[in-house]
Amino acid sequence: MGDGASSSRSGRGGGREMVKGGGGIGESKVTDHGRRRSSCGYCKSTSYSSISHGLSADSITAEDYQELLDHGWRRSGCFLYKPEMEGTCCPSYTIRLKATDFYPSKEQARIYKKMQRFLDDTTSVKKFESSKQKENSCRGLLKLSGNDSITKMTALSTKESSASTCENMCNENDILHSLANIINSAVSILFVSYTAHLPKAVVKKVTCQVKKKLVEISEDLVYTSSIAFQIAAAIRRSQSTDETIKCQESELLDLNATAIAEKLACLVKEHELPSELLIKACNGHLNFYSTTKQRSSEFIDLKESLQASRGNRGNTKRICSADSNAILPQKRRKLEIRMNRSSFDQEEFALYRRYQIKVHDDKPEKVTVGSYKRFLVDTPIVFVPPVSGDNTIPPCGFGSFHQQYLIDGKLVAVGVVDVLPRCLSSKYLFWDPDFAFLSLGKYSALQEIKWVKETQNHCPSLQYYYLGYYIHSCNKMRYKAAYRPSELLCPLRYQWVPFEVARPLLDRTPYVILSDSLDVKDCAMSPKLPNPVENFGSDFHDSSPMEDLSDEDEEEDEEVGFHYEDSDTGVEDESNLAATNALNVADSRAYDVGDIVLDVNGSCVKFKDIEKVFGPLERRIISKLESQLQRYVEVVGNELAGRMVYSLG
Secondary structure: OOOOHHHHOOOHHHOOOOOOOOOOOOOOEEEEEEEEEEOOOOOOOOOOOEEEEEEEEEEEOHHHHHHHHOOOOEEEOOEEEEEOOOOOOOOOEEEEEEHHHOOOOHHHHHHHHHHHHHHHOOOOHHHHHHHHHHHHOOOOOOOOOOOOOOOOOHHHHOOOOOHHHHHOOOOHHHHHHHHHHHHHHHHHHHOOOOOOOOOOOOOEEOOHHHHHHOOOOOOOEEEEEOHHHHHHHHHHHHHHOOOOOOOOOHHHHOOOHHHHHHHHHHHHHOOOOOOOEEEEEEOOEEEEEEHHHHHHHOOOOHHHHHHHHOOOOOOOOOOEEOOOOOOOOOOOOOEEEEEEEOOOOHHHHHHHHHHHHHHOOOOHHHOOHHHHHHHHHOOOEOOEOOOOOOOOOOOOOEEEEEEEEEEOOEEEEEEEEEEOOOEEEEEEEEEOHHHHHHOHHHHHHHHHHHHHHHHOOOOOOOOEEEEEEEOOOOHHHHHHHHOOOEEEEOOOOOOEEEHHHHHHHHHHOOOOOOHHHHHHHOOOOOOOOOOOOOOOOOOOOOOOOOOOOOHHHOOOOOOOOOOOOHHHOOEEOOOOOOHHHOOOHHHOOOOOHHHOEEEEOOEEEEHHHHHHHHOOOOHHHHHHHHHHHHHHHHHHOHHHHHHOEEEOO
16 A cells, blocks of 8 residues: 555545445455454563454545444554454453543643643743653752652642642642742852851742732732841841951942842742742842743843842832843744644654654664554545535545644654544554653643544534543553543444443453443433533633542553554464354344455455356355355444455455
């Protein structure tokens, strides 16, 4: 198959007429590989314990692939596979959620806000990453002993802080004490040769009442300290008793609160304050501001700042000056998300190679252009272009796409997805290891859910987000259930079952006929869960009552499905499970395999007419082919078996 297979198809009418009077048969053409055994990438079994049924597709319509998804199938490139649930080592359940019902957990809301903070921040990537790593490791952004839980400091001062944020705030007294220790360290450096006793700094939180009075300075003022006034008073008292003052810098001989505050602000700036805080000297006060809200309204007059630093007492105007290294506000970072048709792109491959080697420890010689194309570029799905005024097709059309994430023009992540009549199906994500601190796997999932919600306005049938397979026996795959309310596909009757109903059953055994629980409990298929967040997308102001998902349990970028390579497609398995293992109860009625259309060396003929076209065949050949077709019907269902062309290779 050529590069970017989807781009080589065109429209719903691109299929050739395979059978006279076939009723549109022809766009979906598959080759049956039967039952396969392979090693398992989830439980890391060394034996061939993973059992699945495989098909390779030359082409398949978006409608037919949607039906395959709803029968438990997935794809890796042009290879389609479906786990044999009762026999495989790690039963894999298709999982989806309805985008309009989704509400973010506290953890998911923090991921979204973290990205927003990064886009608003003008510091370097390495500095931002360093600060986030220290925050996440709970070692304390202030590097002070006995204060290992200081994070998210600015939220303490905002009246609008949500309950979910407050629950994660550190003890405020510890924060104030830590800031005071930093100031005291700066005082000891500034007055290293001063022999008299100097007062210790006290940092106070600025209340809402005080902010109203000081609104002309900044509403983003968080904490303040008046230590400069106390030091100036102590020095004046020492001068009155003729005590010698020895300072490191001659300009400090003209000691006043404004000058002292300026010098202390410069020294405190050298400490690793959290990125959410900025210190400034303002009329003798040391003020700490919230940078996350201030940048939009921060205007610094450098001339007035220089005058204030020289102690211009004649200027009665209130001046809030920055330290000597102050700069004008910089332009925020720009995040761009592009939806491109599936095709080979050298920049994407370079990113994929870095990701596989650094994140998954793949051997460099194994990450080739060919393996990448087979895995993430080649697709059998026939592209359907958008049609003006047609609300049955989304603006991007149906097919396979690469969703690029760019920050200031730099490619940082690529999500491989399929856009189908009823869903966006997530296949794989790879990202720049230098941006791991942004949790791009989780962030991309939130963006894909948002995309479904927005696209539903143009294509009402496209309502769901498919996350691939959920494997309850594999801890690293359980993170998918955190996107709620989700549903799992029953492997027998192909009915959707709420995850909350399925979970206790899966806790007892890996393989469950999930739809049995619906008959027992008589529960609705899509229950309404409490406290949904309305208008999900631009902001997460509210939080759900859900428990947070620990990062230790989440493999946020794991492939959704199996990764088949040419050298590891498994081996044929001629053994038979019990007949009831694979029967689709909903389609258990007898199906006449004679109506299945076969492709025999480029000629298409119904199975029942094969001897009419090619002459008499040995009975054992006919019997074996009939058995294959019956098994094929069981795994794809009657409807698809009647639509797709069965290639004999």
